[in-house]
Amino acid sequence: MDDRNVSVKEIRQSENRFLSSDIFESGQHVFPRRNGEGVLREEARDIPLYHRCDVLVVGGGPSGTAAALAAARTGAEVVVLERYNHLGGLSTGGVVIWIDRMTDWEGRQVVRGFAEEAIGRLPPEAVAGPDRTLWGVRDPDLAKYWRLRTSAFHGIVTWAPTIDPERLKLTSQEMLIEAGVRIVFHSWAAMPVVQDGAVEGVIFESKEGRQAIMAKVVVDCTGDGDIFARAGASFEADIEEGDVHHSMNTGFMLGGVDMETWLTFRGTEEQAFADFNTLGREQLGFFQTPYVSWRNDIALFLGPRQSGLSALNVDDMTEVEIRSHRFMQSHCEFFRKHAPGFKDAYMLLSAPQLGVRHTRRLAGVGRIERSQWGSGAIQPDEVGVSPSVSPKFPVLSVPYGALVPLRLNGLLAAGRHISCDANSHGFMREIPQCWLTGQAAGAAAGIAANRGVTPRDVEIAELQSTLRAQGAFVRDAADCHSSEDRNRDKDGSLPVQSD
Template sequence: MRGVEQTEDRFLSSDIFEQGSRVFPPRNGQGVHMEEAREIPVYHSCDVLVVGGGPAGTAAALAAARTGADVVMLERYNHLGGLSTGGVVIWIDRMTDWEGNPVIQGFARDVFERLPPEGVAGPRKDLWGVKDDALAKYWRLRTSAFHGIVTWAPTIDPERLKLLSQEMLIEAGVRIVFHSWMALPILDGDACRGVVFESKEGRQALRARVVVDCTGDGDVFARAGGKFDEDIEEGDVHHSMNTGFMLGGVDMETWLAFRGGQEDAFKEFTQLGRETLGFFQTPYVSWRNDTALFLGPRQSGLSALDVDDITEVEIRSHRFMEAHCAFFRKHAPGFENAYMQLSAPQLGVRHTRRLSGVGRIERDQWARGVPFADEIGVSPSVSPKFPVISVPYGALVPERLDGLLAAGRHVSCDANSHGFMREIPQCWLTGQAAGAAAGLSAKAGVEPRALDIKALQGELVRQRVHLRAEGVPGAAPMPAAAQPAQ
C-alpha cells in the first residue's frame, strides 16, 4: 500500500493498494478453437449507433437525436449512466471554473434542471467561486471545494440519474438496446459501419452510417484497427481500479464533525485503519446523510483489459467492503449502526486505452488558455494557476478510421490531461460533441473528419454547450488575453 499525494497535476490523493498475491492460479489455456463461418441477422440499421451508455454515451445519443438522426444506443447493463450510476461514482466532479462560472453546460444543464432537489446535494449557486476559509473547509469535506474555493461538484442519487437518462433518450426518440455487448466492428475498408453484438438472442448485427465509441476502453476503435495509447503509470491514482460501495445506517454529519474538528484523533484513526486493514479508504459524502460512499481502496498493477485481473479486483473489493464496514462500525463516530448497503455492479475503471486522434489535449496546453479553432467544449483546469482548457474536435476523431468518433475517458490526450478528461462532466462534454457531430455527418453524408466545424459548433451552441468559438452565433466572447491566472 502506498500513498499518492495531491499535486498540481494530480488533484486527487489516495492510498493505492498494490498487487500482491492472487486468489486463483494462472490459467492453463492452450491452442485455439476454430469458429465456423455463419450468417448473422441484422437487428437494425440507423444513422448513428452509440456503443456504451455511460455518461459520454448517454450525452452522445441525446445530442445525435437532437440533430434529427435515427439513433440506437447499445448498452451491456440494464441502465444508463455507467460509472455515474452503476459504478456509484455519484460525486460529479467540478463543472465550474475557479471564478464560479459554469463552463461544462449543455447536457449537464439538462440533467441538473430535471433532477429533483432531493436527488442532488451541493453548494448553492451563489457560493460557486467563493473564497472563504470557513466555507471552503465545510464544502471540502463535502467534495465541493478545492484550493480554498467553493465549486459546483455535487453528489447525486444514482437511481434518479438512471431513470432520468433513460427517459431523456426515450423522449428524443433513441432506440435503447440493453443487455447487449459489442463483439466486433463491421468494417468497410477503413470505415466502421456498425457492430456485431451478443445478447440473449445470440449474435446480431447493427448497421450505422456513423458509430460513436463510448465504451470507455476504446473497444470499437481498438478492434477496428485504430491507433491508441495505453501508457499506464501504476502508482498514479488515475490509473488504478476499484469497485465502489456504499454503507447505509450512518450519520455523516457526525463523521464530518469528527474528521474536520478533531485533527489529531482523525490522524490516529487513519493510522489505526492502515495498521489493521493493510489498506485504507475514508468515505465521501453522498446525496443523503445516512449513506456513505467509498470509492476504493484503489488497486494498481492490474489491467481492466484482462479478465483475470478484473475478476481479482472484484473479489478483493468485496472483501474490502466487509472489512471497512466492520472497522468503521467499531471505531468511527457516526458509523455505529453502519451496514453494507450496495457494492457497485460496475467496475470502477479509470484508464485502459486512449485514442490517437487527429487532435490532442496535452499538458503544455494548460497554461496557454488559447481556444482551439475546432473547440467543442471547455473544461475546468486542475488548479487556479491555469485558465480553463479548450477541448478540440480532433481529440474525438481517429487518425485513420472513418465512420467513427470516440468520446468519454478514451479521447485523445496525454496521460496528465487524462486525469481530468476522464471525469464524468468531461465525458458529458465530449459525448455531446461526438453525438452532435455524428448526427450532422450522417445527415450530410460526409465522414466525421470532413464535417464543417462551424456547423458543428453552431449545433452545440444551440444545444446550450459553452463555447468560445469565433464567428459562431451564441458562443461566448473570445477572451481578450489568454494568460494564466496569477
C-alpha cells in the same frame, strides 16, 4: 487472500488532493494462472441484422448517454447499445456519484448542455451541493465546510454535486426515450464491421445470440476504446504504476450512518482523525475514509484503489472485484467499531460496475496535451470547455479533433478514451468531461449522418452552432486572447486530481 507481497502507497492530503486513499499494487491473484493454450476455429456463419440506423452509440455511460441524446436532437435515428440494464455508467452503476467540478475558478459553469439539463431534471432531494450563489466564493469557512463535502478545492467553492444514482438512471433513460432513441440493454458489442477503412456497424452478443447493427456513423463510448481498437485505429495505453489515474476499484456504499457526525469529527479533531487513519491501516492494511453522498445516512467509498492490474484482462478485473468486496466488509466492520457516526452502519450496495480509470486513449486528428494548459487558447475546432486542474491555469479548450481517429472513418470516440496525453487524461476522464465530449461526438455524428459525410468532414461552424443550440458552452476562436502571462504554472509542478 495472502497479501504478503502487496505494497501500499499512501497518497497524503495536499493542496491538490483533499480526499486520499491508499493505492497498492500486487502481482498476486486469488485464482491460479489459467491453463488455456492454443486456439479454436469458429465456423463461419451468417449473422442476423438486428437494426439499421443513422447513428449507433456503443456504451450508455456518461458520454454515451449524452452522445445519443445530442445525435437524436439533430434529427438522426439513433440506437444506444448498453451491456448493463441501465444508463449512466460509472455515474450510476459505478456509484461514482460525486460529479466532479463543472465550474471555473470564478464560479462560472463551463460544462453545460447535457450536464446542466440532466442534473436540472433531478428532484431537489436527489442532488446535494452548494447553492449557485456560492460558486466561486473564497470565504475560508465556507470553503472548509464544502471541502469536506467534495465541493471546494484550493479554498474555492465549486459546483461538484453528489447525486442519487437511481434517479440519474431514470432521468437519463427518460431523456433518451423522449428524444426517440432506441435503447438496447443487456447487449455487449463484440466486433466492429469494417469495410474499406470505415466502420459501418457493430456485431453484438445478447440472449438472442450474435446479431449486427448497421449505422452511417458509430460513436465509441465504451470507455476503453473497444470498438476503435478492434477496428484498427491507433491508440496509446501507457500506464504509470501507482498513479491514481490508472488504478481500479469497485465502489461501495454503507447505509445507516450519520455523516454529519463523521464530518464534525474529521473537521474538528485533527489528531484523533490522524490516529483513526493510522489504526485503520494497521488493522486493514489498505484503507480509505468515506466521501459524502446525496444523503446524510449513506457514505460513499471509492477505494482502496488498486494499481498494476489491467481493465483489459479478465483475470485482473476479477481480482479487483474480489478484493473490493472484501474491502467493503472489512471497512464496514472497522467503521462500525471505531468511527463516529457509523455505529449502525451496514453494507448497502457494492457497485455493479467496476471502477476503471484508464485503459486506452485514441490517437486522434487533434490531441489535448499538458503543454496547452497554461495558454488559455481557444481551439479553432472547440466543442467544449473543461475546468482546469487548479487556479494556476485557465479553462481548457477541448478540440473536435480529439474525438476523430487519425485514419479510421465512420467513427468518433467520446469519454475517457479520447485523444490526450496521460497528464490531461487525469481530468478529461471525469464524468462532466465525458458528458461534454459525448454531447460533441453525438452532435457531430448526427450532422455527418444527415449530410452524408464522414465525421472528419463535418463543418466545424455547423457543429459549434448545433452544440450552442443544445445548451453547450462553446466559444468562438475569434475571441481568443492568450493568457500566457497569467495563470502560468510558475514551478512546473503537476497538480493532482483527487479521484
